[in-house]
Amino acid sequence: MPELPEVETVKRSLEEKIKGKVVQGMEFLVPQVIKRPTPEEFREAFQGEVFQGMGRRGKYLLFYLHSGKILVSHLRMTGQLIYCSPETPQEKHLCLIFSLLDQATGETNHLRYLDIRRFGCFYLLNPGETLPGLEKLGPEPLGVDFTLDYLRKVLTNKKGKIKALLLDQELIAGIGNIYADETLFRAGIMPDKPGNALTEAEIIRLYQVIPQVLQESIDKRGTTISDYLDSEGKKGDFQNYLQIYSRAGEACMNCGNVIQKTKIGGRSSCFCPQCQK
DNA sequence: AATCGTTCCTGATAGC
């Protein structure tokens, strides 16, 4: 499932490929992934548009267009953005095709959106327009706004379970189930501990470990558990470095005890009862 | 205000 490192990897693997390309046409095989405006208006608005560059905010991908409009994409669980030749056979779960023209060479390529579960979504925003989910995002955990003071303030304030707090995009942007489990294991904190029960030492450890895990995963080009691929169709590598996520029943690599699994906020959560307090 | 359950959706897997 794409979280911050996976979305960042898609951005990095796609940006140079689409920069300067002209949108020649589009096909909507599963129009329901286009949330705003209507698919018809979406197609109309894209006439003659040029991709200028890309950005990322939390788990959202941003495509900056020549007109000043922004195409926003969220991959949710199983979304994939693939850059390929128009000759590539149509994939089973193909939802959208953008045909992109390179004016220098006259070549056309496809930017395709695939999504097995169809949870992903696209929005086309006019200049100055925003989305509730995007606007309310908390600070980027790899950015300067994510400070120890911020984390301390936001946690000591909350009675909810720390795992649920880490998944709350309004508190910190971009952490999903994989990296929530990984950070809590590395910080030695039980996932069901209330936010306001964390000690100062635990908050400091968490503050150090969050950017560390995310950056390590970006360096390994993300985690591929089942579906995630980058824009070249390549798997990530960080699944080989996971210490706790999806390892219930296995031995903890730190103490050797059996890794446990529980549900927190409706999400499966793996933890080591020995190493996490 | 905060927290909970439900919804969207398909595929892998378990159990009979």
Added chain:
DNA sequence: TGCTATCAGGAACGAT
């Protein structure tokens, strides 16, 4: 073999 049930889960939404 072939059926049904369960699970995977991000975020919007409604209910409490």
